Amino acid sequence: MLSFLIRRLGQSMLVMLAVALLAFSMFRFVGDPVTNMLSQDASVEEREQLRDSLGLSEPLYVQFSTFVVQAAQGDFGISYRNQRPVSELIAERMPATLELVAVAFIISLLVGVPMGVYSALKSHSWLSHVFQTLSLVGISLPTFVTGILLILTFSVTLNWLPSFGRGEVVNIGWWSTGLLTASGLKSLILPGIMLGLFQVTLIMRLVRAEMMEVLRTDYIRFARARGLSNRAVNFGHALKNTLMPVITIIGLQLGAMIAFAIITETVFQWPGMGFLFIQAVSFVDIPVMSAYLLLVSLIFVVINIIVDMLYFLLDPRLCADRGTANSH
Amino acid sequence: MNNNKTDGGTDSGALLDVKDLRIEFPTRRGILTAIDGVSLRLNSGEILGVVGESGAGKSLTGTAITGLLERPGRIAGGEIHFNGQRIDNLPAEAMRKLRGKQIGSIFQDPLTSLNPLYSVGRQLIETIRTHTDLTPRQARARAIEMLTQVGIPAPEQRIDQYPHQFSGGMRQRVVIALALCVNPKLVIADEPTTALDVSVQAQIIELLKQLCREHGSAVMLVTHDMGVIAETCDRVAVMYAGRLVEVGPVQEVVKQARHPYTRGLMGSIPKLGDEVEHLVQIDGAMPRLSHIPKGCAFNPRCPYATARCREEKPEFAQAGQGEVACWLWDGVNPATDPDTLFAEVSQAQRAKKQMNAVRPAPKTSVQNCGQEV
Ligand SMILES: Nc1ncnc2c1ncn2[C@@H]1O[C@H](COP(=O)(O)OP(=O)(O)OP(=O)(O)O)[C@@H](O)[C@H]1O
Ligand code: SF4
Ligand SMILES: [Mg+2]
Numbered sequence: 125m126l127s128f129l130i131r132r133l134g135q136s137m138l139v140m141l142a143v144a145l146l147a148f149s150m151f152r153f154v155g156d157p158v159t160n161m162l163s164q165d166a167s168v169e170e171r172e173q174l175r176d177s178l179g180l181s182e183p184l185y186v187q188f189s190t191f192v193v194q195a196a197q198g199d200f201g202i203s204y205r206n207q208r209p210v211s212e213l214i215a216e217r218m219p220a221t222l223e224l225v226a227v228a229f230i231i232s233l234l235v236g237v238p239m240g241v242y243s244a245l246k247s248h249s250w251l252s253h254v255f256q257t258l259s260l261v262g263i264s265l266p267t268f269v270t271g272i273l274l275i276l277t278f279s280v281t282l283n284w285l286p287s288f289g290r291g292e293v294v295n296i297g298w299w300s301t302g303l304l305t306a307s308g309l310k311s312l313i314l315p316g317i318m319l320g321l322f323q324v325t326l327i328m329r330l331v332r333a334e335m336m337e338v339l340r341t342d343y344i345r346f347a348r349a350r351g352l353s354n355r356a357v358n359f360g361h362a363l364k365n366t367l368m369p370v371i372t373i374i375g376l377q378l379g380a381m382i383a384f385a386i387i388t389e390t391v392f393q394w395p396g397m398g399f400l401f402i403q404a405v406s407f408v409d410i411p412v413m414s415a416y417l418l419l420v421s422l423i424f425v426v427i428n429i430i431v432d433m434l435y436f437l438l439d440p441r442l443c444a445d446r447g448t449a450n451s452h
Numbered sequence: 453m454n455n456n457k458t459d460g461g462t463d464s465g466a467l468l469d470v471k472d473l474r475i476e477f478p479t480r481r482g483i484l485t486a487i488d489g490v491s492l493r494l495n496s497g498e499i500l501g502v503v504g505e506s507g508a509g510k511s512l513t514g515t516a517i518t519g520l521l522e523r524p525g526r527i528a529g530g531e532i533h534f535n536g537q538r539i540d541n542l543p544a545e546a547m548r549k550l551r552g553k554q555i556g557s558i559f560q561d562p563l564t565s566l567n568p569l570y571s572v573g574r575q576l577i578e579t580i581r582t583h584t585d586l587t588p589r590q591a592r593a594r595a596i597e598m599l600t601q602v603g604i605p606a607p608e609q610r611i612d613q614y615p616h617q618f619s620g621g622m623r624q625r626v627v628i629a630l631a632l633c634v635n636p637k638l639v640i641a642d643e644p645t646t647a648l649d650v651s652v653q654a655q656i657i658e659l660l661k662q663l664c665r666e667h668g669s670a671v672m673l674v675t676h677d678m679g680v681i682a683e684t685c686d687r688v689a690v691m692y693a694g695r696l697v698e699v700g701p702v703q704e705v706v707k708q709a710r711h712p713y714t715r716g717l718m719g720s721i722p723k724l725g726d727e728v729e730h731l732v733q734i735d736g737a738m739p740r741l742s743h744i745p746k747g748c749a750f751n752p753r754c755p756y757a758t759a760r761c762r763e764e765k766p767e768f769a770q771a772g773q774g775e776v777a778c779w780l781w782d783g784v785n786p787a788t789d790p791d792t793l794f795a796e797v798s799q800a801q802r803a804k805k806q807m808n809a810v811r812p813a814p815k816t817s818v819q820n821c822g823q824e825v
Contacts, residue, residue: 248523342564349518349559350579350630351552360578361567368569440614441568 132432136425141192143421147414148191200415205407210415214397219299220290221396224388225381227316232323233374239324240331241366245358247336255328262325267384271318271391278314286311288393315392319385323377330373335366368439375431379424467535467670468494468517468638474529475512475521475694477741484741486512486525488694491768496637499661499671501681501702503717504691505738510674513691514640516540517672518555519547535637553583556631556669558641558660562624562648566615572599572626573611576633583634598629601666602659621652628660635667642674653677657684678718682706687774690714693738693749700774710776710790712754748779756780756797 158174175181179190194200200210239259243252262270279287291307293300302308338344339362347357386398393399397416404412436442475487487509494500502510515521517532519539532540539550551557559565567575576595580586586594592611599607602625615623624644631639641660645653661684664671673685681688681702688705690698690713698711709715736753739745748766751757758779766777770786780797 342559342561343567345520346557346559346565346627346630347567348520348548349551349557350582351548351550352578352582353548356578356582361570364569365567439569440571441616 128436129429129433132429136429139425140418140421143418144192144195145188147195147417148188150410150414150417195415195418200418201411203404203409203412205404205409205412210411213400213412214415214419215298216300217395217397217400219301220394221382221385221389221398223302224312224315224319224394224396225378225385227312228318228320228323228381228388229378231316231320232327232377235320236324236327237331240328241335241358241363243328244332244335244339244366247332259325259328262321263329267318267322267387268391270321271315271388274314274318275391285314287314290395315388315394318391319381319388322384323381326377327370327374330370331366334370335362338362338365341365364438368435371434371438372431375427375434376424379420379427382423383420465495466493466533467496467498468492468672469533470513470517470530471533472530473513473516473527473532475509475516475525476528477525479524481742485528485744486694486741487516488744489530490691490694490696491530492689492696492699494638494670494672497665497668497670498687499664499673499685501685501688502672502674502691503676503678503681503688505717507693507738508691509694510691511642512694514557514642514672514674518551518557518640519544520551549583552579552636553634554636554638556634556636556639558624558627558631558639558644560643560646562620562627565627566623568615571612571614572618576611576626576630579630580633594633595629598633599626601632601663602626602629604629620648621656624648624652624656625659628656628663632663632667632669636669638670638672639664640672640674643676644673645680646676653680678706690717693744694741695749696768696777697750698774698776698778700772700776704772704774708772708790710771710774710781710793711778712756712780713750715794748777756801 158171158180179187182190198211200214202208203210203213206213239255243255246252275287278285286307289311290302291309291311292305293302293308294304295301302312339358344357344362347361352361383398385394385396386401388394389396389398390402397419400412401416403409404416470490470492473487473490473492474485477484477486490509490513492500492513502513504510512521512525516527517534517539519542521527527540530540531538534550535554539547542550566572573592573595576598577588577591580591580594581588584591596607596611599611604610604622604625610618615626618626628644631641639660644660645656648656657680660671660673663669673680675681685702687700688698688702689696690705690709690711692713698705698709698714700710704710705714706718709718739749739752745752745762747763748754748757748761751761754761760779764779766779766782768775768777769781771781771784771788772786772790780793784793
């Protein structure tokens with residue numbers, strides 16, 4: 125397991141280096157940062173000075189290694205637009221995004237997994253057919269459309285829930301949370317549903333397909349032939365085997381949700397990293413864009429490693445020496 | 453071996469009594485009858501072999517007995533009695549309590565029969581605790597005892613291992629332990645050795661036989677291996693196209709089969725005088741469920757088929773100590789020696805063929821079974 129972990133870490137480093145190269149090259153190819161930072165009528169000396177102070181006159185590989193070293197320490201430079209350190213901007217915005225994604229993720233699991241299990245166990249019931257139809261709608265409807273429909277219904281027409289922003293937030297250290305105030309919680313509902321809806325349908329369909337497959341296996345038929353209760357067979361034997369492959373996809377989806385949050389944050393003007401990124405794009409604020417790119421990639425990579433480790437914990441076949449332990 | 457048990461007669465004392473079982477699969481193009489009027493009896497402690505080509509309905513019969521028939525398949529007729537109780541119409545929960553406790557099952561493939569995510573011990577213990585009041589500690593002791601009985605070395609250590617840590621033969625031993633851990637009265641073993649390495653097949657069958665004797669369990673043993681049948685079983689039931697064609701004591705069925713299909717299955721027709729007649733192989737294949745011929749299902753492949761066979765379905769008739777469904781045995785003294793009967797029939801056929809040599813043979817019959825050597 126240790127060698128596997130080390131190998132995975134090594135691979136992850138390579139992936140991150142590749143992404144860093146991409147992020148770094150943005151500075152080169154999307155305009156000249158010096159032009160971006162100085163006003164039109166800056167003198168040539170001023171330009172050269174800035175160029176030197178930014179280290180831009182060094183050879184490329186030196187610049188890149190400086191970039192990597194600084195990024196690894198959380199230093200992504202100064203935002204062109206806000207003239208503040210990018211790391212500060214991101215730290216401000218990250219809690220909003222992570223809370224939104226967490227809420228959406230929990231919604232998608234709490235709704236998607238039971239729906240999938242139900243429609244696998246009772247595949248002929250009318251409710252399963254309803255779920256199937258709904259999931260088709262959910263998968264084919266673009267998320268911004270669902271977002272706008274949600275706003276129209278619950279904010280504009282019924283006036284139950286806010287249509288933008290995070291509501292009141294409480295600061296705990298540098299972390300600002302909307303989970304502790306009523307208005308913060310209310311503000312999370314609509315964007316959480318919008319971001320989670322697609323995942324609900326995806327997880328439901330995935331769990332259903334996987335579980336129906338598992339229910340047909342010999343060991344499930346044998347478990348029934350041993351007279352185990354339906355509960356033990358369905359939730360003890362079948363569900364665990366179902367969730368094994370589902371975990372990978374769900375893990376990857378968590379990363380995807382952080383990326384997709386861009387759309388939700390734009391629709392709900394949610395002050396998260398995605399919104400920051402969209403604003404950065406329109407101002408060609410390269411440091412913010414590259415930092416966002418790196419951060420999202422890092423999150424993906426970390427989730428991937430965690431998923432792989434979960435496999436080790438859950439699947440005895442991957443851990444040859446585990447069975448010799450006396451109990452578990 | 454129990455050669456003195458006869459079939460037919462009253463149902464008193466039979467552990468398992470399947471009467472006129474009929475299983476159907478409704479499909480878009482009509483109803484398929486997969487099992488058509490199968491009747492079987494099994495006494496306590498007896499080993500019944502079930503043979504027949506692939507698709508004959510052996511597994512389906514076993515599945516119906518354990519109440520595990522899956523939709524859209526359904527029992528469309530007949531009754532199944534177990535231990536004096538009718539079980540084919542039991543509520544699901546009552547049937548579940550019977551499964552495992554009274555009727556154990558062994559499946560074909562030990563590699564896929566065990567849940568890969570749970571240790572062998574956990575699967576044994578949960579089975580034991582489902583059917584008994586034992587505490588976890590007692591159940592574990594019982595599980596270890598079962599593993600010892602099925603010949604797994606160092607059971608105290610191996611009980612906590614996972615299925616992938618066992619070889620195929622060892623896993624089938626675990627499966628047998630799972631099937632027998634609460635002393636079921638009946639074990640349905642569906643090709644328990646087919647998936648195994650040839651070198652361990654005999655051991656597993658021997659183990660199964662010995663353990664069932666010790667536990668007093670009757671066995672319904674589905675297999676393709678006639679050697680296993682001859683060595684292991686008390687009686688044999690032969691199935692063809694969802695029907696039972698012959699059932700009787702193992703000696704009779706293996707050595708002196710009365711049904712032409714059984715004779716084909718057993719490979720050869722024994723000598724008669726100087727002549728040796730061979731039915732090298734049964735020509736043709738078993739019909740698909742949607743195309744089961746009228747009359748005797750075997751008639752297109754049967755060398756002895758007559759016009760009657762193509763029209764009327766043969767009834768079960770007493771023959772020797774068993775029963776057979778074949779028109780050849782209609783009205784024949786049950787004590788008639790099958791070899792004599794088949795010799796007579798073949799001779800009559802040859803005579804007829806010579807007489808009709810000028811006329812072409814009817815297309816439907818499959819000939820050339822009895823070749824003179
Ligand atoms: N779900 C199903 N739908 C339609 N037909 C089925 C279904 N399950 C089984 N059958 C049919 O029932 C017949 C009997 O199948 P069964 O599995 O009992 O055969 P078998 O004698 O056990 O063969 P084998 O030696 O290959 O195991 C086969 O013709 C099969 O096609
Ligand atoms: S009934 Fe006729 S066709 Fe069927 S096995 Fe007997 S002789 Fe052959
Ligand atoms: Mg079978």
